[in-house]
Amino acid sequence: MTITHQDELDGMMEIGRIVANTVRAMKDAIEPGMTTAELDIIGDALLQREGAQSAPRMTYDFPGATCISVNEAIAHGIPGNRRFKRGDLVNIDVSAEKNGFFADTGASFCFGTAHPRLVKLCQDGQRATDIGVAQVGTDRPLGGIGRAIGRFAADRGYTLVRNLASHGVGRSLHEYPEEIPTWPERGEKRRIGKGLVLTVEPFLSTGAFWADRGDDDWTLYSHPNAPVVQFEHTVIATDGAPIIVTLPA
Template structure:
């Protein structure tokens, strides 16, 4: 969507705060021995308490309130009986709607101490997202997001998953522009308009190139198999740059 009025921005900020608070509360509860289903229940209760609805459930009939992906799972992991262990990487992706407005956020969290290479991947994954966000602003090239993230990844010897893109959001979970590459592309000539609402969510990897669907029809895995992290904010393009709305407040 494109923000044109203050009340639209206020409503977007409200649902942005809710999804951010939910994700960070879930992350604080992360501990070895708990199941992904138990972690998801924390998210479900928080969304309900705030008067919000899980976007994956209402939009796609996803079998969970949030997406929780552990280690080899890189996105759309189904919450269930899997037990979280020390040293795991856990991606929590929360998207929800309230009063007709949608916001989407996600991050990869370390459970206890992880290998130094994975710790570095997490730090660089967050930095890749921040570099992409810095390319958002009125009349800036949409392709600038992928170019900047791509340079950062290449300089540090990383790869990017190239079939999981950023997207427009606001009045629905996925809307125009429906695919925003977070890797370098050719032929992308669109520009970012003032007020455009979009996500910035690179999937940074140590060798992965594609996301492949698993047997359950939901969970995605890296192809070739490699560690992957994802960090995501919902932002609004302004004349002064990107306004991040998915902050816990």
């Protein structure tokens, strides 16, 4: 989607706020022994209260309102009977639609006290995303996002999962430009148009390069097996600093 009118910007800002607030509220609601399904119910209720609906459910018939991935699961985790325990590495990904506008956001965090290496990975995952967001602007190279994130990762000894990319968003959950690399990709020659709406969502790891699909046909796991974190924002390109749609209010 490319923003051309104020009402489009207003619609994107509204759904962006909703999904961002939902991620934050879900994170705050986790308690030891709670199941991922119970947390998903909370997220679903928050979306409905705001007049929004789950985008993965409406678009792909995903078996949950939100994606909740724990430890070895790195993305698209189906809410179920898994119970949270202190020290877990958790990722919550929320995308939703309201009034024809879609926004997508996510965050990884350690629940309770965790190994310092995991805490540092989460901090650096957020930094990697911020670095990527800073590359978004009118007529800037789309590949600049992945190059900047790649430099940050390489300098600190991290790897990037290379088959989970960023994407366009706005009037649908996934749209042009599809498969925006968040790693260095020499063949990426596209440029960013003014008003373009896209996600920035690198998957930073201590050793993984790929995501493999599990037996449930949804949940993704790291390969080689290593901790992975993901932070995601929906952003809009402008002539100046990008507009981050998915900030909690």
